[in-house]
Amino acid sequence: MIRFEGVTKRYDSGQEALSDVSFELESGEMAFLTGHSGAGKSTLLKLIMLMERATSGEVWIDNQNLAKLSKRHIPLLRRKMGVVHQNHQLLFDRSVYDNVALPLIVAGYHPRDIGRRVRGALDKVKLLHKEKMNPQMLSGGEQQRIGIARAVVNKPPFLLADEPTGNLDPALSAEIMQLFKEFNQVGVTVLVATHDLALIARMHHRSLILRDGSLIGNGATKLAPNNDANMDDN
Amino acid sequence: MIRFEGVTKRYDSGQEALSDVSFELESGEMAFLTGHSGAGKSTLLKLIMLMERATSGEVWIDNQNLAKLSKRHIPLLRRKMGVVHQNHQLLFDRSVYDNVALPLIVAGYHPRDIGRRVRGALDKVKLLHKEKMNPQMLSGGEQQRIGIARAVVNKPPFLLADEPTGNLDPALSAEIMQLFKEFNQVGVTVLVATHDLALIARMHHRSLILRDGSLIGNGATKLAPNNDANMDDN
Amino acid sequence: MFKSTKTNRRTGENRSDSGQAINTSSHSLASRIQSWRSHHRLVAKQSIQRLLVTPVSSLMTILVLAIAITLPAALNIVITNVAQLTGQTNDHVQMSLYLQKGLSDTQGIKLANQIADWDNVTSTRYVSPQEAKDSFKSMDGFAEIIDNLPENPLPGVVIVIISEQSLSVNDAEMLRERAAALQKVAIAKIDLAWLQKLHAIIGLAQQVAAVLTALLAVGVVLVVGNTIKLAIDSRREEIIVTKLIGATNAFVRRPFLYMGLWFGIGGALIALILINACKYALTNAIESLSLVYGTDISLAGLGFTNSMTLVLMGAMLGWLGAWLAASQHIRALEPR
Amino acid sequence: MFKSTKTNRRTGENRSDSGQAINTSSHSLASRIQSWRSHHRLVAKQSIQRLLVTPVSSLMTILVLAIAITLPAALNIVITNVAQLTGQTNDHVQMSLYLQKGLSDTQGIKLANQIADWDNVTSTRYVSPQEAKDSFKSMDGFAEIIDNLPENPLPGVVIVIISEQSLSVNDAEMLRERAAALQKVAIAKIDLAWLQKLHAIIGLAQQVAAVLTALLAVGVVLVVGNTIKLAIDSRREEIIVTKLIGATNAFVRRPFLYMGLWFGIGGALIALILINACKYALTNAIESLSLVYGTDISLAGLGFTNSMTLVLMGAMLGWLGAWLAASQHIRALEPR
Ligand SMILES: Nc1ncnc2c1ncn2[C@@H]1O[C@H](COP(=O)(O)OP(=O)(O)OP(=O)(O)O)[C@@H](O)[C@H]1O
Ligand SMILES: Nc1ncnc2c1ncn2[C@@H]1O[C@H](COP(=O)(O)OP(=O)(O)OP(=O)(O)O)[C@@H](O)[C@H]1O
Ligand SMILES: [Mg+2]
Ligand SMILES: [Mg+2]
Numbered sequence A, B: 001m002i003r004f005e006g007v008t009k010r011y012d013s014g015q016e017a018l019s020d021v022s023f024e025l026e027s028g029e030m031a032f033l034t035g036h037s038g039a040g041k042s043t044l045l046k047l048i049m050l051m052e053r054a055t056s057g058e059v060w061i062d063n064q065n066l067a068k069l070s071k072r073h074i075p076l077l078r079r080k081m082g083v084v085h086q087n088h089q090l091l092f093d094r095s096v097y098d099n100v101a102l103p104l105i106v107a108g109y110h111p112r113d114i115g116r117r118v119r120g121a122l123d124k125v126k127l128l129h130k131e132k133m134n135p136q137m138l139s140g141g142e143q144q145r146i147g148i149a150r151a152v153v154n155k156p157p158f159l160l161a162d163e164p165t166g167n168l169d170p171a172l173s174a175e176i177m178q179l180f181k182e183f184n185q186v187g188v189t190v191l192v193a194t195h196d197l198a199l200i201a202r203m204h205h206r207s208l209i210l211r212d213g214s215l216i217g218n219g220a221t222k223l224a225p226n227n228d229a230n231m232d233d234n
Numbered sequence C, D: 001m002f003k004s005t006k007t008n009r010r011t012g013e014n015r016s017d018s019g020q021a022i023n024t025s026s027h028s029l030a031s032r033i034q035s036w037r038s039h040h041r042l043v044a045k046q047s048i049q050r051l052l053v054t055p056v057s058s059l060m061t062i063l064v065l066a067i068a069i070t071l072p073a074a075l076n077i078v079i080t081n082v083a084q085l086t087g088q089t090n091d092h093v094q095m096s097l098y099l100q101k102g103l104s105d106t107q108g109i110k111l112a113n114q115i116a117d118w119d120n121v122t123s124t125r126y127v128s129p130q131e132a133k134d135s136f137k138s139m140d141g142f143a144e145i146i147d148n149l150p151e152n153p154l155p156g157v158v159i160v161i162i163s164e165q166s167l168s169v170n171d172a173e174m175l176r177e178r179a180a181a182l183q184k185v186a187i188a189k190i191d192l193a194w195l196q197k198l199h200a201i202i203g204l205a206q207q208v209a210a211v212l213t214a215l216l217a218v219g220v221v222l223v224v225g226n227t228i229k230l231a232i233d234s235r236r237e238e239i240i241v242t243k244l245i246g247a248t249n250a251f252v253r254r255p256f257l258y259m260g261l262w263f264g265i266g267g268a269l270i271a272l273i274l275i276n277a278c279k280y281a282l283t284n285a286i287e288s289l290s291l292v293y294g295t296d297i298s299l300a301g302l303g304f305t306n307s308m309t310l311v312l313m314g315a316m317l318g319w320l321g322a323w324l325a326a327s328q329h330i331r332a333l334e335p336r
Helices: A042-049 A071-080 A096-106 A112-125 A140-151 A168-184 A197-203 B043-048 B069-078 B098-107 B109-126 B140-152 B170-185 B197-203 C006-025 C029-053 C054-087 C087-091 C104-118 C129-137 C142-147 C169-180 C192-234 C236-244 C249-293 C304-330 D002-028 D029-053 D055-085 D087-093 D105-116 D129-137 D142-147 D169-180 D191-234 D237-245 D249-293 D303-332
Strands: A002-009 A016-025 A031-034 A056-061 A081-084 A158-162 A189-193 A206-211 A214-220 B002-010 B014-025 B030-035 B055-063 B081-084 B158-162 B189-193 B206-211 B214-220 C092-099 C122-128 C157-161 C183-192 D093-101 D123-128 D157-163 D185-190
Touching: A002 A042, A016 A042, A016 A206, A016 A214, A016 B158, A016 D093, A016 D185, A031 A042, A031 A168, A042 A056, A042 A158, A042 A189, A071 A081, A071 C236, A081 A140, A081 A189, A096 A112, A096 A140, A096 C236, A112 A140, A112 B170, A140 A158, A140 A168, A140 C249, A140 D087, A158 A168, A158 B158, A168 A189, A168 D002, A206 C192, B014 B055, B014 B206, B014 B214, B030 B043, B030 B170, B030 B197, B043 B055, B043 B158, B069 B081, B069 B098, B069 D237, B081 B140, B098 B109, B098 B140, B098 D237, B109 B140, B140 B170, B158 B170, B170 B189, B170 B197, B189 D105, B214 C029, C006 C236, C029 C054, C029 C249, C029 D002, C054 C192, C054 C249, C092 C104, C092 C169, C104 C122, C104 C157, C104 C236, C122 C192, C157 C169, C157 D303, C169 C183, C192 C236, C192 C249, C192 C304, C192 D055, C192 D191, C249 C304, D029 D055, D029 D249, D055 D142, D055 D249, D055 D303, D093 D105, D093 D169, D191 D237, D191 D249, D191 D303, D237 D249
Parallel strands: A031 A189, A031 A206, A081 A158, A158 A189, B030 B189, B030 B206, B081 B158, B158 B189
Antiparallel strands: A002 A016, A002 A056, A206 A214, B002 B014, B002 B055, B206 B214, C092 C157, C092 C183, C122 C157, D093 D157, D093 D185, D123 D157
């Protein structure tokens, strides 16, 4: 469960990236986050994974108030979240395999389990054949998919994705979204920030719309003509 | 003028990123480059700016065969090209202003000219008010626009853009494309790699379509129902 | 809010099921300890490999450390040796009684035995004129001159060893006067001032050495700390990404702590080599001195226990430097 | 191919117009030179600022360089001084004639004057027994003994300075035999072996110093090179991006060359301080020696010209190290 209660985020520069944002995402729900460039999407996601802290208001994850979470517990929070970063955040000093294995090593998985899981995740993004390459040798879209594989490799209960399909062609974007949907179907809470309105329209999920830091939309996407089971009362 | 004659690019890993690609872009022409993730778009652009060299075939820029260009002359070639990189390639150890000023400093412009040009370029991407910030403090889309400002700041005769709108919302994407079009109208040769098929459709320009390294389309985009002056015979 | 919530709750349970599945499959205590251990081994190995990738800069740091460790260690050894060299005068004050010319060796020995019974006197030794001449002859350049002399110009000497413990400077002076008053004694010399000076110097040197040791220990910590800081800077991205993925500070810090450890141990080992090389060179130099002084001096080196202590200290200081740098700089490297 | 080509050609001309406009507006030669100069000034300043941002590691490198520069410089100074100390015996061989006991000073002086006229003899000096005794007395510990002697046991000595140039070992031996045959002379001593040994040692030391100088010059280049390599590594991204934007290798290399220059100059300056500190300490030590030897020795230091040369050498080596590292590593950093 992810809950924002009147959250405002003002950066040191004075920039107010989020203004009084409130919403709740139930466990196992899937939603989109959209809005213009600089609207505050990445900031909202950063607050959830404690890359930034709210200036005022409260962020709750699984009935835990993040403001009250001690520094010591941040790593445990982050291990619950698979995150696809807008700028990939891959390490170019090691192979694709090692990049994807990182969350497992950090969490102290046994070496015996790691290989199986990493290959499974790489297979899902169709990049198993590139496991030995350096991410720098991959195309922009391939790098993005490595980031997705790393986010899902330890099957976290939360999945946050920031513009995960910005460098992907429409067909691949749809496949990746399908992948997220499958994760959601086994209970993972999914929140995806994206500009791809057409994709949102096709997916029939709830969407949060930001404008200049304020939440101006919170419900099924207006672009969606037909709603699925999840959305049928909107 | 950009001309590819039977260009094949095989990376050291054995991956053939481009296979026998031939096309010609006249001076002052504007075109799109599209294709699935990993099709070879970035590779094609890298060959033009000599980040990579063709395995076979010839790349000609302004009647200059790049294979015959000595290392010493590469910098001069690059100064003729404004490039928007897929991964921004911004420097996080200096301000937005200094990032945009870099091409001017490198080319030995007089300090007196630099300020005026940098502010002009930042104004075009609507980020003049962020000139003193560190690019790291900007949103993904804002970073992308800084990259665009840097590419155009020294008014180069060539403009190459790799997925310049991947992190921008549809409205902003259209504006940026309009900007590229304006550059094209004053004579700049523009080549834009993008996945945004809708955008391509709206722009009515020639488009090169890659699939698995081969050029499978070379003409006005099939998605465009009405052609403008440049394309009226296709 | 949404009817869908119900559906989500159900799948939410699914989620926690799969979550538990993860926990049980790979987070049992035994398995965790095992992977923790193998991770330590791996990190220890990798951090050595990393040092070997940049051999010149690693060597540079280790050399600086070695010099910083060698300096106080060598100084301490010199002080120990000097104190040992002056060992007899350290525990005892020595008085020289130059006898009147013409006294026979028997008379000299008798006098020596007589004085040995005095209060505060530990022992006495008679040096005959011939012995004195011989020891002079062994000094370079004097042989010819002394051989050339018509007769041995040197007097017999009684060396009186006085126990220092019970002795004030006044007592010593009184003892000297008593000896000087003896008929057979021409001159009685007791070099208290020199002795006091030497003791003061050794004391000062020991203080200087202590201060220097402390300073250079701080220096070692600083040098390791700085090197680790540079290593952290150069692995900034890796640290940030690893933290983003849920690495604890301890996990991120680990390779740097090992690196500091290796630096400290490496510096101490090279310092040991340097110290022993210095000792070897000094021993040669002192051997000639020994001949002149007539005593047989063997230089006290470090010995096994002290060597081990030195390495241990190096390791600890290296680790400390790394720890300080790592805690400070890694905490500052929060992902943004 | 396309009809549009024509349209493009037209705009293409526009392009080249605007291209020319760029060229004329800011690429006139005078303006280029001016901005090139101001860029050099800026880069020189920025590279110093960069060194000051990481003072500990900069200082560490500079100290290592200073030590590497000090060692050969100090060794060369020691050799120069030793050679100067033995200056008279370097150009001349000295023979000592120990006279028979009982000769008067007048006789001694006469003999000295007589021998001064011999072939191959540069000059002579008569040392009376009293002078010899006085010089012995100034040596620590001897005063008492000598005062205690019934009569001065030392003979008069004639010191004969022989011009070495024209002198083979055989000639010297013949000269000694001629002097020894004189009635008034008890012993004639000529220390040719020692002289030859000393010369050999100085020669060897000079060779060692030359090799050491060369080795440590290479060391300086390596240390600077390595430091510059690390600096390049830590600015990898900046270099790649700047190259992508059309920077020449010279442009990218410039800040690193300045950095190497500052390192070299800094190391040489610290070395100068170290050398002068050593000289000061040595002068004090040698002053006491001078008293004993009876000659007045002033240590030859570096002097202004040599100091400047040292700084220049440091600057050149630093620049060279930086240049080697920069050319090698910056060429390898091609954007991908
Ligand atoms: N560290 C920071 N310091 C100061 N301002 C920041 C910082 N990070 C983001 N901002 C500002 O906050 C605003 C919101 O940024 P955010 O990254 O959340 O936007 P976004 O919705 O993700 O945009 P995009 O779609 O372009 O990625 C922007 O105006 C940005 O300039
Ligand atoms: N340096 C490299 N070494 C080896 N293979 C590479 C290298 N760079 C790219 N490739 C491979 O070449 C192919 C084409 O890559 P390229 O970056 O040109 O694709 P792209 O069309 O730009 O894709 P995207 O839309 O995902 O950015 C990919 O399969 C990629 O893995
Ligand atoms: Mg964003
Ligand atoms: Mg690409």
